[in-house]
Amino acid sequence: MTSPSRPALQPLQGGQLVMGTLALSLAVFMNVLDTSIANVSIPAIAGDLGVSPQQGTWVITSFAVANAVSVPLTGWLTMRFGQVKLFITSILLFVISSWLCGMAPNIEMLIAARVLQGAVAGPMIPLSQALLLSSYPPAKSGMALAFWGMTTLVAPIMGPLLGGWISDNYSWPWIFYINIPVGIFAAWATWSIYHKRESTIIKRPIDKVGLALLLLWVASLQLMLDKGKELDWFNSGEIVVLGACAVVGFIYFIIWELGEEHPVVDLSLFAGRNFSAGVIAISVAYGVFFGSLVILPLWLQTQIGYTATEAGKVMAPVGIFAILLSPLVGKLLPKIDARLVATSAFIIFAIVFYMRAQFTTEVDYLTLMIPTVIQGAAMAMFFIPLTSIILSGQPPDKIPAAAGLSNFVRIMFGGIGTSLTSTLWDRRTTLHHAQLAEHSGPTNPAFGQAVQALTAQGMPEPGALAVIERTLSVQASTLAATDIFWLSSFLFLTLIGLVWMTKPSKSSVSMDASSAAH
Known part of the structure; x- marks a missing residue:
């Protein structure tokens, strides 16, 4: 201040x-x-x-x-x-x-x-x-x-x-x-x-009560997200209890903080259109993006046969355009509408996930790398303009609270995105496996020919069946991953609407905001 x-x-x-x-x-x-x-x-x-x-x-x-x-x-x-x-x-x-x-x-x-x-x-x-x-x-x-x-x-x-x-x-x-x-x-x-x-x-x-309520609902939610998949979500009593604690704690936290003279978290920041729309846009987008960061290397390692190092090499080029373009975006941002830059980022993200939705079990290294490299450009145009929109118009004494609250929501959505994405991947894999299995078996001519071809190579019948089962599992997992990539592409396009709910601003961080630590 x-x-x-x-x-x-x-x-x-x-x-x-x-x-x-x-x-x-x-x-x-x-x-x-x-x-x-x-x-x-x-x-x-x-x-x-x-x-x-x-x-x-x-x-x-x-x-x-x-x-x-x-x-x-x-x-x-x-x-x-x-x-x-x-x-x-x-x-x-x-x-x-x-x-x-x-x-x-x-x-x-x-x-x-x-x-x-x-x-x-x-x-x-x-x-x-x-x-x-x-x-x-x-x-x-x-x-x-x-x-x-x-x-x-x-x-x-x-x-x-x-x-x-x-x-x-x-x-x-x-x-x-x-x-x-x-x-x-x-x-x-x-x-x-x-x-x-x-x-x-x-x-x-x-605000001791606010701090205690914050600790209760955040810890409950984080533990629920972390253990949910392992314990089969709400079929587990432990997850039900954690979920109830998170919901009740969150409701009481909101009510208490809105009535507290010196709240531990300044929820009044959400009254600003730029802050609320910007925080929701960056947080949901980060959750979708972070979920893909988990799914893609896991799919490569568990289904396609990549080592951890090879999967890391596929993901690493995302930093190339991010590093090269970030200074350029920062230099141009005061001269152009930050909403245009953020919109461009979301369109590129949508294209990247559309490209990934075309992946098959035979995907080659170059096909994997191209959308990863392009994604770096989207990342450079994603964080910077949305952060500047969120902080725009905030008085100097509000900047640390605004930055802290926006980062908190983004981090929480990263955890939510990771948990939901991995759960969705598992469930879609099970669904696709069941659908593929319906078309296999002794009554299916192609299945019989595949078994005969493998046994003709000297493989015992149980081994041939195991190979076919593995093929079905890889195919089901791949179809499930592409389902998630399709959904991610659609979500990024819908988030553009949130970006345009904010007020226009060329130099999105105001004179006051730039003196945040004065």
Whole structure:
């Protein structure tokens, strides 16, 4: 919040601007990387600590739950402690918790360290947005968001690749130890540049009831999404209880926060058309996109016979256009309507998923790569304009809360998208398998010929039947995946309507917003 007695701070220049951007981007990269780097290392972690892979997934869930709860608290924490102090404290605590993760002697200690890591990571992403916007002049706010967007685009893709390589060539603790030098440098550089640019501190009482309700419904929802598929969703009493806790907790949370004088989450932000429509658009799109990030490599590895490294290579080129185009989008954004850029992104996403909906079991490497490369262009035009729309017109003291709340909703939708997509894939696979099986069997001439052809090669009949069953399973799984790609293409086209519900704005982040950390 800008103090009346404090003159507005000037944007950074020269070396300070470069160093500040690098430090903030490295902190965000480290944070986002840790949401995905552990995924491919779960088998190694579980084996080393003597637990099942199912227990090992709590390494991911514990981080996600703690992170989801702490992100929307950014606004209140910022007023209480100041943007710069809170950001640097988050980085240093993240470094300490990363060291504790690597040193954990058992699964219980590792999960506890991951809870701490997720909790302290919450304010880092929204505060990095606010500090970056304060570093650039208003005319270059789009460029600031472009640099921020590049790190959030590349890190989720780098995470599995880097995690797999470290687990294969070193040992799993190093997926956490690599944060230590990066975090120490980011904290030092941020403090040296921003310590004189601290925001005004306002001591407000904490909304304890709101915080407890937030913890209840977010943790219940996150656990329900994580365990739902494993426990067959609402056929499980545990999932029913978690779902009820999430719904009831959410309703009471909304009612309480709207009537609270100093709410822990500022829900009044949703009264703004740009904020509400922009947050829904970016969150649903992120959920659809993130779901595909899970399905595509899984399909390649479990059905098409790709190794983890080969699947990673298919996904990696998505970063090429994202990195190349992000600065260009940031430079052009003040001159054109951000809604046009976001619309272009959604159209490209729709085309990408349409191309993937044509995949077959015989898909070749080039056919897999082309939509992945094109998707990078959509990503560059997706995060930056929608983020600028969401933050447009917000007064400086609202920027951290707005950034925190929008990131919170986006992260939650990422989890929802992943869970729903994997469940839908399973159920559509079962359906397609049943339909294909109806046309096989002794009464089907083609089936009989296939069995004869395999037995003629010297294969015993049970082996021939097993080969045909495997072929049916791969085909069913592929048809299910293409169903999801068709649906994703349609959803991206429908989201364009939400984009055009926002108000037009060329320089979407206003003069006030650009001074967010003053």
